[in-house]
Amino acid sequence: MSLTYTMDSLTNPNYTAIADVMLPHTQNTFWHEFHEVSKSTPQLNYFEKLWMAWYAFIGNDVLATGIMSFLMHEIVYFGRSLPWMIIDRIPAFNKYKIQNQKVPSAKEQWDCAKLVLLSHFTVELPQIWFFHPMAQFVGLETGVPFPSLFTMAYQIAIFFVLEDTWHYWSHRALHWGPLYKNIHKIHHQYSAPFGLAAEYASPLEVMILGLGSVGPPILWCAVTKDLHILTMYVWIVLRLSQAIDSHSGYEFPWSLHHFLPFWAGADHHDTHHEKFIGNYSSSFRWWDYVLDTESGPEAAQRRRERKIANAKKAQ
Numbered sequence: 001m002s003l004t005y006t007m008d009s010l011t012n013p014n015y016t017a018i019a020d021v022m023l024p025h026t027q028n029t030f031w032h033e034f035h036e037v038s039k040s041t042p043q044l045n046y047f048e049k050l051w052m053a054w055y056a057f058i059g060n061d062v063l064a065t066g067i068m069s070f071l072m073h074e075i076v077y078f079g080r081s082l083p084w085m086i087i088d089r090i091p092a093f094n095k096y097k098i099q100n101q102k103v104p105s106a107k108e109q110w111d112c113a114k115l116v117l118l119s120h121f122t123v124e125l126p127q128i129w130f131f132h133p134m135a136q137f138v139g140l141e142t143g144v145p146f147p148s149l150f151t152m153a154y155q156i157a158i159f160f161v162l163e164d165t166w167h168y169w170s171h172r173a174l175h176w177g178p179l180y181k182n183i184h185k186i187h188h189q190y191s192a193p194f195g196l197a198a199e200y201a202s203p204l205e206v207m208i209l210g211l212g213s214v215g216p217p218i219l220w221c222a223v224t225k226d227l228h229i230l231t232m233y234v235w236i237v238l239r240l241s242q243a244i245d246s247h248s249g250y251e252f253p254w255s256l257h258h259f260l261p262f263w264a265g266a267d268h269h270d271t272h273h274e275k276f277i278g279n280y281s282s283s284f285r286w287w288d289y290v291l292d293t294e295s296g297p298e299a300a301q302r303r304r305e306r307k308i309a310n311a312k313k314a315q
Contacts, residue, residue: 030057041144048144051230061142065132065229070125076237077116077199080244084195085109087250096250098270102192112196123203124210131214135229138222142229152231159216159235160283166212167282172293174205175277183208193247193273198240212282213239242283262286271296 034053037044041052058064087093088109094100104112136142174184187201199206217235221227246269257265262284272279278295281287288294292303 028057030054033057044144048146051146052144055142061136062129062132065142066129069128069131069233072233073124073128073236073240074120076240077120077244078113078196080241081195081198084244084248084250087248088194093250096252098249098251098267099192099274102249104190104192104194108190109194109196112190112194112200116196116199119199119201119203119206123206127207127210127214132229135218135221135232138218139225140221140227140229140232146230147228151226152228152234155217155220155227155231156235156238158220159213160239162216162219163212163239164281164283165287166215167209168280168287170208170212171282172280174208175280188273188276191273191276193249193270195244195248198243198247246282257285 030053033056034049037049037052037056041049044052054068055061055064058067088103094103097103132140132142141147174180183202183205187197187205189200190197201209213236217227217232246264246266248266249270251265251267251270255265255267257263257267264279264281264283264285268279268281268285268288272295275295278293278299279288280293285294294302
């Protein structure tokens with residue numbers, strides 16, 4: 001076995017690019033590669049060795065990243081939706097259902113799953129496949145070691161803010177007459193949303209709103225040259241989980257927005273589906289609050305009180 005080094009290796013002795021590890025493929029199994037990586041790079045932690053072994057086992061960075069990205073998306077999306085599907089079948093949880101008279105049937109769940117799967121394979125798969133070469137072009141790192149938890153945390157926080165901004169304005173635009181009728185109406189088929197319906201949308205909407213998830217990391221990477229694909233993966237997992245949970249239709253005493261008042265949550269988005277207007281943000285409430293596009297009885301009451309107060313001042 002031999003190790004070669006790129007410029008990253010020369011400037012950072014702790015950095016090892018995936019392509020720099022030349023492994024024998026006479027026994028081409030994943031665990032054989034893991035064993036070889038463990039011998040050649042004992043300074044890496046267990047998960048970094050697994051990461052390198054995967055790329056070495058596949059032997060093609062674009063293919064390795066594409067397979068891993070798509071599998072991650074499917075496992076997270078349907079895995080995170082499954083608990084909500086189970087909860088929908090348990091009567092004891094009905095008291096937490098926001099629109100508890102509208103529990104999705106098994107047929108509705110299955111019809112939704114079929115369209116979502118079709119969208120994943122025809123729309124999202126090509127985007128996921130081309131993400132690696134595009135991201136590497138702007139400087140995305142795929143090697144080891146992994147970035148620190150602090151680096152990942154602050155970058156993901158920035159992505160949440162940027163995605164929420166993009167989502168607010170693009171989602172609000174999609175409620176404009178022609179765009180709503182021809183694009184966004186599909187997503188509003190369910191006035192009482194459920195977790196699996198988070199990505200139930202037209203292909204064009206999937207691309208428009210999906211740009212808010214993929215665009216900020218690529219832009220960040222292009223400007224700072226400091227982003228690891230693992231950070232991207234963690235960000236996508238959190239964003240998918242947030243989208244599915246906000247479509248769950250359930251409001252619990254322990255829901256996150258009770259502890260973080262600026263967090264949107266299921267009650268925020270469920271009202272959007274019920275009223276078909278307002279509450280356009282994805283993760284946070286501030287855009288709707290500042291621009292007075294909040295929906296629901298509490299927001300309506302605040303508007304009435306403000307209108308009365310303004311009328312009294314005008315007298």
